[in-house]
Amino acid sequence: MTAEGSFGDSDALSRLRQLRQAIARRAADCGRDPASVRLIAVSKTFSADEVWPTIEEGDQRLFGENRVQEAQPKWRDLRTRANRLGKAIELHLIGPLQSNKAREAVEAFDVIQTIDREKIAAALAEAMAKAGKRPRLFVQVNTGAEPQKAGVAPRDADAFIALCREKYGLEIAGLMCIPPVDEQASPHFALLGMIAKRCGIAELSMGMSADWELAVQLGATYVRVGSAIFGSRA
Numbered sequence: 001m002t003a004e005g006s007f008g009d010s011d012a013l014s015r016l017r018q019l020r021q022a023i024a025r026r027a028a029d030c031g032r033d034p035a036s037v038r039l040i041a042v043s044k045t046f047s048a049d050e051v052w053p054t055i056e057e058g059d060q061r062l063f064g065e066n067r068v069q070e071a072q073p074k075w076r077d078l079r080t081r082a083n084r085l086g087k088a089i090e091l092h093l094i095g096p097l098q099s100n101k102a103r104e105a106v107e108a109f110d111v112i113q114t115i116d117r118e119k120i121a122a123a124l125a126e127a128m129a130k131a132g133k134r135p136r137l138f139v140q141v142n143t144g145a146e147p148q149k150a151g152v153a154p155r156d157a158d159a160f161i162a163l164c165r166e167k168y169g170l171e172i173a174g175l176m177c178i179p180p181v182d183e184q185a186s187p188h189f190a191l192l193g194m195i196a197k198r199c200g201i202a203e204l205s206m207g208m209s210a211d212w213e214l215a216v217q218l219g220a221t222y223v224r225v226g227s228a229i230f231g232s233r234a
Helices: 012-029 048-056 068-084 099-108 118-131 154-166 186-198 212-217
Strands: 038-042 062-065 090-093 111-115 136-140 172-176 203-205 222-225
Touching (some): 062 068, 090 099, 099 118, 111 118, 154 186
Parallel strands (some): 038 062, 038 222, 090 111, 172 203
16 A cells, blocks of 8 residues: 555545555554654645645644745635634645745744755744744755755765754754655665664654655654645646
8 A cells, every 4th residue: 555546546535534544554563653653645736625625524634835835825725714613734844945935934834844954044043033933843854865856965964953953043853855766765764764863853754655654664753645645646
């Protein structure tokens, strides 16, 4: 049950429920408390009306978006609807962040998972001070050292985390990675776990539709799944 679309032809709500059950079973099989693994439903490119049933009927609370501009209007609407029902949403930025969007990101998101360079750290520190709001922050690690991909290089991760903490006063709650698509994910998840342990970081955001089972086995506290819930994107 690791491939995208592996939950059959049922609607998003049914796939969401099946996925939650599968994550809980996998965690238990690995000797973990199922509650220690949280599902981020990746709602990027899907409309508010497509996402809403997973909140209203599926009771999903954690969502991931790639772009600040897309998330702002969509989640203003969805949060308003959710608040009427007493449902608190936790919104994660899981796509690259530009420094000139730091203020908007702080305002729109509860968790920012893609800090990967000093310019972003500085912009977020300034934006949080001005807004009086402190979203939880993750550092993205480019575990495959892919030149086209965002993320700090593994060899630089410890020093960058220390810089965020000591120079900018940022509390780094977790680490995030996206392994290369043409490589086994396990070594990348294991590497992220080792960096987190060295740096005293508890949260690991790793694993997507195709490899979340391995991520749970290797300590993920968040898995990010989109197409296995909402279906294929246009």
